[in-house]
Amino acid sequence: MATGHEASAPTAGEYIVHHLTHNNSTGHAQQNIVDWGVVNYDTLFFSIGLGLITVFLLWRAASKATSGVPGRFQAAVEILVEMVNDQAKGIIHSAESRKFVAPLALTVFVWVFLMNSMDFLPLDLLPMIWQTITGNHHAYLRVVPTADLNATLGMSSGVLLVCLYYNIKIKGIGGWVHELFAAPFGDKWFLYPINFLMQMIEFAAKTISHGMRLFGNMYAGELLFMLIALMGAAWGTSGVAGPLLFAGHVLAGSAWAIFHILIVALQAFIFMMLTLVYVGQAHESH
DSSP: OOOSOGGGSOOHHHHHHHHTOOOBTTSSOOOOSOOTTOOBHHHHHHHHHHHHHHHHHHHHHHHTOOSSSOOHHHHHHHHHHHHHHHHHHHHOOOHHHHHHHHHHHHHHHHHHHHHHHGGGSOTTHHHHHHHHHHTOTTOOOOOOGGGSHHHHHHHHHHHHHHHHHHHHHHHHHHHHHHHHHHTTTOSOGGGHHHHHHHHHHHHHHHHHHHHHHHHHHHHHHHHHHHHHHHHHGGGGOSSSHHHHHHHHHHHHHHHHHHHHHHHHHHHHHHHHHHHHHHHHHHTSOO
């Protein structure tokens, strides 16, 4: 006999769809990955909040820095600063540009690292807290901003704007416009349309791939955590299947979390390096 409780328990598919749905301006499930008419409030909240934490941490490290023996926090930040500065020197040869670009790259690395690290929180922790606060047990909340293509494309678009700025600053507006029409195939009038088209494709390809690379890796990692969480939900299953699946949940979750540390740091590093590379390319002439 049905008790009525079966309907309250979501299926595996419903559980994943719920966790993949943003708290957005529509107030209901929105399955489009990118929709210009929808605002994802959770992405904005966590990305801006973690951005403020990033600025605070770097400001605190700079304000508390001493010339003596550094503490652990200062030593960690100094290692990051030295790493970013070494990478910037190898890519951007203008010392004047590095005064802005190197701190930008450092901020990008720490910011993306913190956003990626939200994946380490227990999957249902913040959503359950949010549902308790709102009193709505169906409230949506996604806590990994970099698993939202809108966020990663927004960041890559910001990098594009920096690249356009340095193209104009280094080459001048006339020199850059001339490069748009004269490269890569040569300064011939009949090649101008092809050159300009190729330049636009290059800018678009770099920006889209920059954002999608980070999104794809973090989205896949988030989805895998959801699948592992479903194994743990099988604890109440009758027979030996339940305990075995729960044991698999613990083992797989621990192994993936450890491996995910590398992914989180690596994706932040790659996003930072591509930022440096693209800005460095803006300093060069074809």
